[in-house]
Amino acid sequence: MLNFPKKTLKFIQRYLLRQQKEIDENLKKVSEDDPARSPALAESSEPGTDSYIADTHAKTLVLEQQLKNTKTSIMTALAKIKKGTYGKCEKCDKQIEVGRLMIMPTAQYCIADSQKAVKK
Numbered sequence: 001m002l003n004f005p006k007k008t009l010k011f012i013q014r015y016l017l018r019q020q021k022e023i024d025e026n027l028k029k030v031s032e033d034d035p036a037r038s039p040a041l042a043e044s045s046e047p048g049t050d051s052y053i054a055d056t057h058a059k060t061l062v063l064e065q066q067l068k069n070t071k072t073s074i075m076t077a078l079a080k081i082k083k084g085t086y087g088k089c090e091k092c093d094k095q096i097e098v099g100r101l102m103i104m105p106t107a108q109y110c111i112a113d114s115q116k117a118v119k120k
């Protein structure tokens with residue numbers, strides 16, 4: 001069992017839940033702002049509109065993907081909190097530094113292993 005302070009864990013869990021909600025709201029906003037999904041804009045045939053739509057739509061997709069990736073890592077972290085495996089490095093099974101998790105609650109590796117991964 002990991003030696004993780006309960007109070008810290010609760011704090012991180014609350015933080016992650018809040019983040020998850022924010023991301024859901026952002027995802028909704030991003031998709032509403034996408035002109036390719038807006039009937040009014042899609043119907044207009046002014047010159048240049050098509051490329052504007054395509055351009056904005058492409059950016060929207062990138063943003064959406066980023067938000068979804070973040071959401072996935074948040075959900076993974078929350079699931080680990082439930083299972084009681086939160087804070088365990090996925091490479092070496094040691095506990096990830098608490099300070100690191102406070103800054104990056106979705107971290108999957110300890111500092112040493114994440115540095116190794118970057119160098120590769």
Ligand SMILES: [Zn+2]
Nearest residue numbers: 089092110113
């Ligand atoms: Zn490690």
